[in-house]
Amino acid sequence: MSTTTQSLASSSTQGGLRNAAELLGRILLSSLFLASGLGKIAGYAGTAAYMASQGVPGALLPLVILTEVGGAIAIIAGWQTRIVAVLLAGFTLLAGIIFHSNFADQIQMIMFLKNVSITGAMLMLAANGAGRYSLDARSGR
Numbered sequence: 001m002s003t004t005t006q007s008l009a010s011s012s013t014q015g016g017l018r019n020a021a022e023l024l025g026r027i028l029l030s031s032l033f034l035a036s037g038l039g040k041i042a043g044y045a046g047t048a049a050y051m052a053s054q055g056v057p058g059a060l061l062p063l064v065i066l067t068e069v070g071g072a073i074a075i076i077a078g079w080q081t082r083i084v085a086v087l088l089a090g091f092t093l094l095a096g097i098i099f100h101s102n103f104a105d106q107i108q109m110i111m112f113l114k115n116v117s118i119t120g121a122m123l124m125l126a127a128n129g130a131g132r133y134s135l136d137a138r139s140g141r
Contacts, residue, residue, distance in 0.1 A: 022131030026081075029121055030072035033088065037068030054099055067091055075125070078134020082126045089122035 040047045040061065048058030067087070074084040096115030102108040130136045 019132040023078075023133040026075050026078065026125070026130060026134075029118070029125070030075040032118070033068040033075075034072035037065050037072065040065050040068070056098060075130075078130030078136050081130035081134060081136050085122045085126035089119045089126065092122065093119045 044061065048061050051061060051064075052058045071084050071088045071091075074080055075088070092115050096112045096119075100108045100112035100115060103112070
């Protein structure tokens with residue numbers, strides 16, 4: 001096999017791995033939002049009460065559910081990925097500040113850092129886009 005042929009084969013393998021990793025990464029990153037949103041639907045009254053106990057009106061719960069479930073589906077599908085990723089990054093950081101800012105409690109500090117990490121991942125997704133296996137790629141975005 002010539003050097004050029006080896007280089008093309010290696011590039012093709014890397015491209016396939018990258019495309020698959022981007023898709024899997026979007027699915028894994030979105031799974032948290034999807035599970036959280038569906039959990040809020042199942043435990044609607046309890047979630048609304050918890051939000052109110054933290055100073056957030058329970059009336060915002062439908063918007064929270066729409067953001068989590070709708071955002072997760074959009075990211076998984078790779079639709080309007082950059083915009084949705086920025087919105088979910090802001091949502092996640094804000095949720096961390098509101099619900100996990102008791103840094104005297106180590107678990108709350110870890111939960112806050114989890115939110116910060118997810119925010120970082122969403123910003124990377126916003127910067128790089130959804131990748132080849134996405135609706136964005138099909139529409140040329």
